[in-house]
Structures are given as structure tokens and as C-alpha cells.
Amino acid sequence: MDVQSKETEMLDLLERLVNIDSGSNYKVGVDQVGSELIPYFQKMGYEITKMKQDEAGDHLVITHPAKKKASILIVAHMDTVFEEGTAAKRPFSVREGRAYGPGVIDMKASLVSVIYALRYLQEIGSTAYQDLQVILNSDEEIGSLTSRPIIEKEAIGKSYALIMEPARRDGSVVTERRGSGRFTIEVHGKAAHSGIEPEKGRSAIEELAHKIVKLHELNDHEHGISVNVGMIEGGNAVNTISATAIGHLDVRVATLKQAEEVEHKIEEVCASSDVTGTEIELSGDMRRPPMLKNKKIEKLFHIVKHVGAELGIDIKDTKTGGGSDASFTSAMGIPTIDGLGPIGGNAHSDKEYLEISSLTERTLLLAKVIERLVEKENK
CATH class of the missing domain: 3.30.70.360 (Alpha-Beta Plaits)
Structure with missing residues (x-):
């Protein structure tokens, strides 16, 4: 599978997701996003557990039956900050190499990236896609109040945590958060x-x-x-x-x-x-809690940087004042990297955008990082 050749269908899926209102307090829309994504994981053999919620959207815990104890935890969120009706007023659009729309970079492009990274691994014959667990939560934008206990429970025993917030505008991943x-x-x-x-x-x-x-x-x-x-x-x-x-x-x-x-x-x-x-x-x-850049995170970043170099990408890291679910896993002592999603900017605004060229590039990077980490675990 050539990830680059999948760009059109990746954008098609992204368009469907962006055109669904999924503000944190709009349960119907967040659950609809989950319903769009579930078949992609099921087709790859994953089992999905819905963590039912009364007010927030249902959280999804996704595991592969071939691996009882996965070594990698991937966390991404399905909710956005936008109110119901925003997608109708400002639907998905593409202009001059960028895609626009509510939640396009924070973080619906990352949802697409996760699916296609795992598909890539499966189609090239790597079993690395089995050695991980994915959590798609529905309340990250309002503090992960109901999903935090789920993330912390599933993170126990994991060797690495990969958090799919978007990369910074310059392509940097995040190794430190306030x-x-x-x-x-x-x-x-x-x-x-x-x-x-x-x-x-x-x-x-x-x-x-x-x-x-x-x-x-x-x-x-x-x-x-x-x-x-x-x-x-x-x-x-x-x-x-x-x-x-x-x-x-x-x-x-x-x-x-x-x-x-x-x-x-x-x-x-x-x-x-x-x-x-x-x-x-x-x-x-x-x-x-703050995500502090320690030796474990430093080592994981160097792995990501090395994989990036092999793909011709110069990966830098940065710190940010914004919060994310990376804080929970890093506070547990699990090596964590954030900002592994595609590149974009202006999140939470009507000018939010995705750099389309980064969609396939960062998807391949994610796939190769997963593969490298699983290889490391199996040595």
C-alpha cells in the first residue's frame, strides 16, 4: 500500500467527519463520528468497546484480539469546540493546498491518519498494528472529565503512549505541556x-x-x-x-x-x-497535570526523530501551554509523545486548516513509528 495514493479517499473520509457537528456537548454528533469510524477498525479485525456516556459522546476503546497485552496506547478525540450548526454554515472545503472546516485539524485529520496508518501496516504484512490499543474519547475539549479514568486504566502496563493532537505549524511534535x-x-x-x-x-x-x-x-x-x-x-x-x-x-x-x-x-x-x-x-x-520532558520522553522523541529522518522529515520538538490527554499518560511515567497528527493551524477558530500535503506524510510517519516501537519491544 502506498499511503500517498490514498490521499483522495483519506480526504473523502475527512470531509464526512468535518461535516458532522461534534461539539463536546452535542452527544448525537460525537456518536455519529464514532459510528463513521467503527467499521474501518472492524474491517481490520479490531474489537470495539463502547464506554457509554449519558451526556458526552460514547468513548471507544479499540483493541485487537490477537494481542492480549498491547504495548502502545494511541489516544485521539472525536469532539470539537464548535456548536451545533457550524458544519452547515462552514462545511469542509479545499483551497490552495489546505483543507478547512470545523475540527479539520483538531483533530479529525488525526482520526483519518490513525486509520490509514494501521491499514498501511496491515497491508504491508506487518503485525505491528495488532500490538496497540486505540482510545477515541469524546470530551477532551472540556477537560476529559469522563474519559480520563478510562485513559489511565488502559494505560497501565503500556510501554508507550502516542497522542494524536496536531503537529505544530512548523511540524514539531510536542514533548512538554503545561x-x-x-x-x-x-x-x-x-x-x-x-x-x-x-x-x-x-x-x-x-x-x-x-x-x-x-x-x-x-x-x-x-x-x-x-x-x-x-x-x-x-x-x-x-x-x-x-x-x-x-x-x-x-x-x-x-x-x-x-x-x-x-x-x-x-x-x-x-x-x-x-x-x-x-x-x-x-x-x-x-x-x-503538566507533561514534563524527562529522559523517557527524550528517548522516545529520538526514536520518532530517527524514523522521520529515514523518511526525509526533520522532526523537531517543542513545548506548549495548551493541555491534552498526553498529561495523563506522562504523569503515570509512560513515555509519551504528543502532536503526532498532521500539520495545520488556527485550531478552535473559523480559520482552522490542515496542510493537505502533511496528511499522508504524517500518516506514514505514524505507521513507521508504531512499527519501530513494536520491533523494539520484541527484541
Whole structure:
């Protein structure tokens, strides 16, 4: 099988996937993506276990019966950040060597890449495609709340984890990520007319403003700590003292120690009110630990780099502040490489794109990396 010759049918599958709305909170669409993919794996002899979910899409755990204990875990997600109706407004399109559409690079192109990498291995007679397990999860974009336990359970005993987030724009894979957390601050005050009897009110918005200032003082960008209240809600009329206000907080850290310290400081900030008569409810936690580039990850990267060189690709690595499921496997001590998907950019926006030339190139790279890792395990 020549992967390059499959580009047209790969793009056909990608078009079908992109034109399915599969936002994290749109279960029907995410499950439809899964239904599109399942037959491809079944045709190669894989067994699919659906991990049923009430609200998120069903997660898929895909294994080959020929190998009871697989050595490689591949993780990719089927959900996107886009709301229902986006695909109809902005369907899959191709222009000047790039493909566009909601989720085209993050990460529906990677779903296609996984399938065709495994097909390639099967068709050239390599049994390496059997020595792995694939998890397709449905809530990565909202923190992998229900899929994290599945990923961590299936990762036990694996020698390597390959995470299929897209490669960076320059083609780099990812060997280091910051940890991340999400928190919600809900403030309760007392409503009153701001013109007639303002003294009877207790402003929840004022209290939230105090908290935002104190939380933003926790920023230490030089050392990788980012604290940002990115969304606020509150009040119901301009002439009313607000009875409620809500702040949504995003946190990024570079180390596990920072995660513990920042979470404690957030709790301290929200432990007492600055505006008398208001009450604060804090919820949330640090969702993903940081992915730290250690010796195991370094060794795995050098394998990927060497395989790339054999294919004429100069593979570089990088670190990023964004989160992914790579954090879970790396925190378990499993050698993990992320960003093994095709190349593109502008993810999560209406300008999201895939560099079409990278689709077959990175698919072959993935296949050859799998083959090399299985060979290494069997020595």
C-alpha cells in the first residue's frame, strides 16, 4: 500500500467527519463520528468497546484480539469546540493546498491518519498494528472529565503512549505541556435599587471584581504560571445592585508543585469576602497535570526523530501551554509523545486548516513509528 495514493479517499473520509457537528456537548454528533469510524477498525479485525456516556459522546476503546497485552496506547478525540450548526454554515472545503472546516485539524485529520496508518501496516504484512490499543474519547475539549479514568486504566502496563493532537505549524511534535485547571467562582450578594436604596444592597459584582484583581496577582509568567478570569457573568439591570456574579477561571502551571501551590492560593483568595454581606462558592480543580520532558520522553522523541529522518522529515520538538490527554499518560511515567497528527493551524477558530500535503506524510510517519516501537519491544 502506498499511503500517498490514498490521499483522495483519506480526504473523502475527512470531509464526512468535518461535516458532522461534534461539539463536546452535542452527544448525537460525537456518536455519529464514532459510528463513521467503527467499521474501518472492524474491517481490520479490531474489537470495539463502547464506554457509554449519558451526556458526552460514547468513548471507544479499540483493541485487537490477537494481542492480549498491547504495548502502545494511541489516544485521539472525536469532539470539537464548535456548536451545533457550524458544519452547515462552514462545511469542509479545499483551497490552495489546505483543507478547512470545523475540527479539520483538531483533530479529525488525526482520526483519518490513525486509520490509514494501521491499514498501511496491515497491508504491508506487518503485525505491528495488532500490538496497540486505540482510545477515541469524546470530551477532551472540556477537560476529559469522563474519559480520563478510562485513559489511565488502559494505560497501565503500556510501554508507550502516542497522542494524536496536531503537529505544530512548523511540524514539531510536542514533548512538554503545561498543566491546566478550571475553576468557577460564584458570588451571592443582595439586590437593591441603585438609586433609591443602594445602601441595602450587597454587590456580588463588586465582590467578584476584588477577587479577579487578587487572582490575577498570582500570575508569574516568567515561571510558567498563568491565572486568568476569562469569562464573567452577573447582574440583571444597570440600576440594580447585583445579587449574583460568576467568574470562570483558567489556570496553567509548569510543574506539579506549582499546581498544588496555586490551587491552595486560589482557595485562600476565595475563603473570605471583601464586600461585607456577600458569600463565595468556589468549585473546580486542576484538571490536567503538566507533561514534563524527562529522559523517557527524550528517548522516545529520538526514536520518532530517527524514523522521520529515514523518511526525509526533520522532526523537531517543542513545548506548549495548551493541555491534552498526553498529561495523563506522562504523569503515570509512560513515555509519551504528543502532536503526532498532521500539520495545520488556527485550531478552535473559523480559520482552522490542515496542510493537505502533511496528511499522508504524517500518516506514514505514524505507521513507521508504531512499527519501530513494536520491533523494539520484541527484541
